[in-house]
Amino acid sequence: MSDNKFSVTVRVWRQAGPGGKGRMESYKVPDVSPDMSFLEMLDVLNEDLVRRDESPIAFDSDCREGICGCCGLVVNGDVHGPDEHSTVCQLHMRRFRDGDVITVEPWRVKSFPVLKDLVADRSSLDRIMAAGGYISVNTGAAPDANAIPVDKDDAEEAMDAAACIGCGACVAACPNGSAMLFTGAKISQLALLPQGKPEKARRALAMVEAMDAEGFGNCANEYECEAVCPKDVKVANIARMNREFLLGNFLSKR
Amino acid sequence: MDLGFVKRVIFTSIGRKFVMAVTGLALGAFIIVHLGANLLLMKGEESYNGYVALLLANPLILYAELGLAAIFLLHIATAVWVRWEDWRNAPSGYEERRWQGGRTLGSATMLYTAIAILAFLVYHIVDFRFGDHSVGFYQMVTAAFRDPVFVGIYVAGSLALALHLSHGMQSSFQTLGVNHPKYTPFIKFGGLLVALSMIGFALISVYFLLELDHRKAEHHYQVAATEAR
Numbered sequence: 044m045s046d047n048k049f050s051v052t053v054r055v056w057r058q059a060g061p062g063g064k065g066r067m068e069s070y071k072v073p074d075v076s077p078d079m080s081f082l083e084m085l086d087v088l089n090e091d092l093v094r095r096d097e098s099p100i101a102f103d104s105d106c107r108e109g110i111c112g113c114c115g116l117v118v119n120g121d122v123h124g125p126d127e128h129s130t131v132c133q134l135h136m137r138r139f140r141d142g143d144v145i146t147v148e149p150w151r152v153k154s155f156p157v158l159k160d161l162v163a164d165r166s167s168l169d170r171i172m173a174a175g176g177y178i179s180v181n182t183g184a185a186p187d188a189n190a191i192p193v194d195k196d197d198a199e200e201a202m203d204a205a206a207c208i209g210c211g212a213c214v215a216a217c218p219n220g221s222a223m224l225f226t227g228a229k230i231s232q233l234a235l236l237p238q239g240k241p242e243k244a245r246r247a248l249a250m251v252e253a254m255d256a257e258g259f260g261n262c263a264n265e266y267e268c269e270a271v272c273p274k275d276v277k278v279a280n281i282a283r284m285n286r287e288f289l290l291g292n293f294l295s296k297r
Numbered sequence: 298m299d300l301g302f303v304k305r306v307i308f309t310s311i312g313r314k315f316v317m318a319v320t321g322l323a324l325g326a327f328i329i330v331h332l333g334a335n336l337l338l339m340k341g342e343e344s345y346n347g348y349v350a351l352l353l354a355n356p357l358i359l360y361a362e363l364g365l366a367a368i369f370l371l372h373i374a375t376a377v378w379v380r381w382e383d384w385r386n387a388p389s390g391y392e393e394r395r396w397q398g399g400r401t402l403g404s405a406t407m408l409y410t411a412i413a414i415l416a417f418l419v420y421h422i423v424d425f426r427f428g429d430h431s432v433g434f435y436q437m438v439t440a441a442f443r444d445p446v447f448v449g450i451y452v453a454g455s456l457a458l459a460l461h462l463s464h465g466m467q468s469s470f471q472t473l474g475v476n477h478p479k480y481t482p483f484i485k486f487g488g489l490l491v492a493l494s495m496i497g498f499a500l501i502s503v504y505f506l507l508e509l510d511h512r513k514a515e516h517h518y519q520v521a522a523t524e525a526r
Contacts, residue, residue, distance in 0.1 A: 286474025
């Protein structure tokens with residue numbers, strides 16, 4: 044085991060509950076190993092806080108392998124931290140130096156109200172999904188695999204869109220707080236496949252209207268979302284959503 | 298008659314951006330034609346005034362002007378609405394925030410270049426459209442171009458326009474849903490070319506400010522005089 048431990052100071056957003064006023068607080072974290080993930084560093088800090096009878100810092104995490112979309116923090120002004128196309132659980136302390144002061148903030152988006160400390164409520168994204176992010180299938184025996192031919196390129200593109208983990212980084216990074224990369228990916232993953240095509244017009248109309256109702260901002264095509272997306276979801280999906288929505292509006296019977 | 302589809306254009310985020318994009322592209326087409334007309338200034342008084350006379354002789358010119366004004370107003374109205382919503386919904390309160398490389402100088406300054414262009418447009422319309430046409434259009438324009446203050450404003454206006462279009466042209470296509478691995482690089486390049494060509498407005502005004510047209514005329518005169526000898 045290497046003994047190259049160092050210490051950092053984290054400045055964390057502390058907020059007692061929903062709607063409350065919060066403030067930044069500083070904590071010193073000694074004995075940080077460069078092999079720790081960023082969240083493990085927060086775990087260590089929390090253990091220390093509990094030992095001192097202080098309230099631990101609330102933050103979201105689940106899989107801690109970059110595939111669930113739970114964690115999401117703004118670290119030193121970078122959404123999901125300084126690594127490109129990464130989640131904050133995949134950020135490691137080796138990215139920092141002894142004596143660094145690290146600013147940690149939650150997503151500060153109107154449609155993601157902060158519940159406590161670093162935990163933001165992203166259920167507005169779930170409500171967009173509930174509006175049409177699915178296909179209607181009769182229950183019964185599973186259909187034969189490969190019964191419906193799918194073009195390989197379309198399948199790949201649908202998979203790339205489906206890689207979206209719904210972490211909300213696109214919204215947190217957007218200058219306007221727009222959720223169009225998320226909604227675009229969710230519309231695209233189905234619109235590209237034959238199973239999703241029958242409902243594509245109604246899906247695009249309903250999901251965009253649900254997105255607007257949640258109070259997200261508008262897309263100005265600045266592509267900050269694409270730059271931070273941990274799954275590298277492309278803005279071509281936003282164009283596809285625009286296309287599906289406009290065609291659905293002007294050409295479908297709805 | 299179900300007007301639901303019209304309501305969707307007005308009251309949804311993508312609908313409003315659709316109007317902004319379509320009117321933006323129409324204004325882009327207009328400004329290119331405008332630049333073509335300005336280039337006639339360099340061909341001389343006869344060409345320019347001939348073109349203006351041809352335009353004014355068209356009985357539809359008033360309706361074309363009203364249509365253009367309507368496109369401008371739609372573009373501005375949707376932009377104000379969209380911006381107002383963005384301003385209310387934008388993430389705020391980050392103690393520290395770093396842009397991640399998506400924004401460009403053009404995209405980040407759209408609001409400011411828009412305000413600059415609008416201010417210039419008002420000045421431009423009051424000065425030229427409703428100005429004194431009695432001296433002739435060529436004389437009116439070139440006289441203005443010999444005034445350094447006017448040229449300063451004019452150059453600033455065209456630079457703001459170039460910056461605005463550097464994001465606006467390609468952004469319109471994305472908003473309309475046109476994003477294709479084959480064609481998008483060409484659209485982006487074409488958008489930049491259109492944006493760059495807006496500097497042509499500035500160059501034409503500087504051409505007259507430096508009285509390069511006089512020098513050209515002198516040269517012609519000298520050549521003609523030598524040949525006559």
